[in-house]
Amino acid sequence: MKIKRVTVTPIAFRDPPLLNASGIHEPFALRSIIEIESDNGYIGLGESYGDAPALAIQQQVQDQLIGMDPFNLNQLRAIVQATVAAHKPASVAGAELAPGSHASKAVSNAYSAFEVACLDLQAHYLNVPLVDLLGGAIRDEVPFSAYLFFKYAEHIDSPYPADSWGEALNEQQIVAQARRMIEEYGFKSIKLKAGALEPEHEVACIKALKQAFPGLPLRIDPNGNWSLETSIRMAELLGDDLQYYEDPTPGLEGMAELHKRTGLPLATNMVVTDFDEFRRSVAQDSVQIVLADHHYWGGLRDTQVLAKMCDTFGLGVSMHSNSHLGISLMAMAHVAASVPNLDYACDTHYPWQEPDEEVIKGGKLPFVDGCVKITRAPGLGLELDRDQLGKLHEQFLSCGIRQRDDVRQMRRYKPDWKTVKPRF
Numbered sequence: 001m002k003i004k005r006v007t008v009t010p011i012a013f014r015d016p017p018l019l020n021a022s023g024i025h026e027p028f029a030l031r032s033i034i035e036i037e038s039d040n041g042y043i044g045l046g047e048s049y050g051d052a053p054a055l056a057i058q059q060q061v062q063d064q065l066i067g068m069d070p071f072n073l074n075q076l077r078a079i080v081q082a083t084v085a086a087h088k089p090a091s092v093a094g095a096e097l098a099p100g101s102h103a104s105k106a107v108s109n110a111y112s113a114f115e116v117a118c119l120d121l122q123a124h125y126l127n128v129p130l131v132d133l134l135g136g137a138i139r140d141e142v143p144f145s146a147y148l149f150f151k152y153a154e155h156i157d158s159p160y161p162a163d164s165w166g167e168a169l170n171e172q173q174i175v176a177q178a179r180r181m182i183e184e185y186g187f188k189s190i191k192l193k194a195g196a197l198e199p200e201h202e203v204a205c206i207k208a209l210k211q212a213f214p215g216l217p218l219r220i221d222p223n224g225n226w227s228l229e230t231s232i233r234m235a236e237l238l239g240d241d242l243q244y245y246e247d248p249t250p251g252l253e254g255m256a257e258l259h260k261r262t263g264l265p266l267a268t269n270m271v272v273t274d275f276d277e278f279r280r281s282v283a284q285d286s287v288q289i290v291l292a293d294h295h296y297w298g299g300l301r302d303t304q305v306l307a308k309m310c311d312t313f314g315l316g317v318s319m320h321s322n323s324h325l326g327i328s329l330m331a332m333a334h335v336a337a338s339v340p341n342l343d344y345a346c347d348t349h350y351p352w353q354e355p356d357e358e359v360i361k362g363g364k365l366p367f368v369d370g371c372v373k374i375t376r377a378p379g380l381g382l383e384l385d386r387d388q389l390g391k392l393h394e395q396f397l398s399c400g401i402r403q404r405d406d407v408r409q410m411r412r413y414k415p416d417w418k419t420v421k422p423r424f
């Protein structure tokens with residue numbers, strides 16, 4: 001079996017005005033959809049970053065895969081490495097919130113984009129679910145958490161009508177957002193994206209969530225926007241309210257000191273983003289839970305390696321997300337299903353994406369009781385809806401955004417918005 005055709009299609013989909021440590025989401029999020037077709041008619045799908053630098057590498061790799069055996073993932077890695085070495089990728093503004101967009105992650109992120117599509121193709125050829133190529137499913141239902149954001153009701157100068165979630169800036173609105181998400185999807189744990197408003201206010205929102213949903217595990221993620229002192233002060237207010245404390249303060253050293261001073265379990269997708277940082281983190285006990293993300297950790301199989309390393313060094317493992325569609329969700333679910341020590345519900349932005357903006361046949365994937373179900377369908381069990389792909393590609397062409405920049409977007413609301421970090 002040989003690869004006959006590789007297509008990388010950039011897409012844009014509507015994204016709500018979600019607040020974070022950098023600023024605010026732009027009205028469109030970018031992704032790329034990868035299709036790999038074999039000479040005997042099988043197709044594998046992948047989804048990755050659609051920002052210009054990531055897209056440029058994917059487009060440089062795509063034609064080099066023609067004629068390759070889709071089982072030869074070592075050859076894929078070599079092609080990606082040579083391509084990245086030849087074209088030094090540009091750095092990306094605001095990459096800390098989307099670590100896979102960072103130039104240093106160019107190999108792992110491009111490799112991952114094509115690895116998922118090759119594994120999907122292999123699994124279709126063998127007529128088995130993709131997870132079988134990862135050692136088989138330890139669980140066939142993968143739990144996800146309700147991922148809450150502070151948000152405005154609508155985008156500034158919005159190119160489309162407001163989303164149905166409304167404003168969420170105070171305790172009542174955040175509890176209402178959680179209630180809707182839990183009622184619609186059945187999530188059994190809650191994450192609050194923080195680092196956007198005053199820390200005491202964000203902690204008050206956690207307290208309100210605790211009161212409204214007693215017994216549900218809670219997490220807060222200020223994306224490194226709190227100083228060490230603020231993080232300690234908030235830890236005192238939070239007491240034992242949290243399942244884990246995600247990236248409150250920047251840097252491996254800051255997180256190590258915070259853990260030493262509070263004893264709280266710290267999770268990260270910011271200070272441990274590759275195996276070198278993993279090694280440095282273990283040496284100083286910076287974090288206790290690593291949030292994996294196959295998009296920048298070098299694919300599904302390297303995510304399994306990361307999970308094994310976490311197990312070896314006594315760390316927990318959970319999963320990070322960025323704005324994404326169903327191919328990414330299913331790839332996340334398949335690898336999560338294969339990892340024995342994935343003991344936490346994974347993050348997902350999927351509920352924030354609009355129901356009419358999915359590129360797979362059948363529309364948006366369901367969560368049942370907060371879980372994505374792994375079926376026995378071959379591969380990821382997904383088929384592309386070409387009309388939808390075309391529509392979201394047209395939207396990419398017309399939306400004018402080529403690189404995520406939450407700071408630039410916030411300056412449209414607040415012209416003197418600073419990038420200083422930590423802000424609080």
Ligand SMILES: O=C([O-])C(=O)C[C@H](O)[C@@H](O)C(=O)[O-]
Nearest residue numbers: 020097098221269320321322
């Ligand atoms: O856990 C995280 O840090 C994220 O999910 C990063 C994302 O970029 C999030 O901050 C967002 O979507 O604004």
Ligand SMILES: [Mg+2]
Nearest residue numbers: 221246247269
């Ligand atoms: Mg995070």
